[in-house]
Amino acid sequence: MGGEKSCGSCTVCCTALAIETPGLRKQPGIACVHCTSTGCGIYETRFPICRTYFCGWFGLAELDESWRPDRSGLLISPHGAGIEFLVLGGEAAVRRPQFLALLARMLAGGTPVFVAVPGPAGHYPARVQINAPLSRVAPPSFGDAMAGLLKAAKGHRFEPMPP
Numbered sequence: 001m002g003g004e005k006s007c008g009s010c011t012v013c014c015t016a017l018a019i020e021t022p023g024l025r026k027q028p029g030i031a032c033v034h035c036t037s038t039g040c041g042i043y044e045t046r047f048p049i050c051r052t053y054f055c056g057w058f059g060l061a062e063l064d065e066s067w068r069p070d071r072s073g074l075l076i077s078p079h080g081a082g083i084e085f086l087v088l089g090g091e092a093a094v095r096r097p098q099f100l101a102l103l104a105r106m107l108a109g110g111t112p113v114f115v116a117v118p119g120p121a122g123h124y125p126a127r128v129q130i131n132a133p134l135s136r137v138a139p140p141s142f143g144d145a146m147a148g149l150l151k152a153a154k155g156h157r158f159e160p161m162p163p
């Protein structure tokens, strides 16, 4: 059986996310100054926001190693009362059958699901809740719907995060 999950060489959350706390501030898409090729350089004294961040891959026991964010191209985080998928791996990530199956289960279960598409480095992502739009789509067409959403996001006016 597989062992416990570990970040390994993944540093996705330390790069992709915006962090806006009194102790640590960093822009989305830009690696934290403490991030090294082997993980956090100040791990023992890292900030409260880093200690409490809930990485969905860690939190959802059903997600195997293929879901680690640097492999799946999807960073799963809480968003309000729901779940957000930050799509870093483009169309391949949102057409992966494992993702589409999880998405179908979440939507059927009534979980609020958000999809976020990164903009240029330093800008907040485009974010949309997909429960209502996907309620009009049959599950076999979810992949096409998600690919369409990624294309539509290209026209989004991404808002820069203040320095």
Ligand code: SF4
Binding pocket: 006, 007, 010, 011, 012, 013, 014, 055, 057, 058, 068, 069, 070, 075
């Ligand atoms: S995204 Fe998840 S797996 Fe990757 S470094 Fe962050 S906590 Fe670890």
Ligand code: SF4
Binding pocket: 013, 014, 032, 033, 034, 035, 036, 039, 040, 041, 042, 043, 046, 047, 050
């Ligand atoms: S302090 Fe460490 S854990 Fe926190 S964002 Fe920076 S590299 Fe990641």
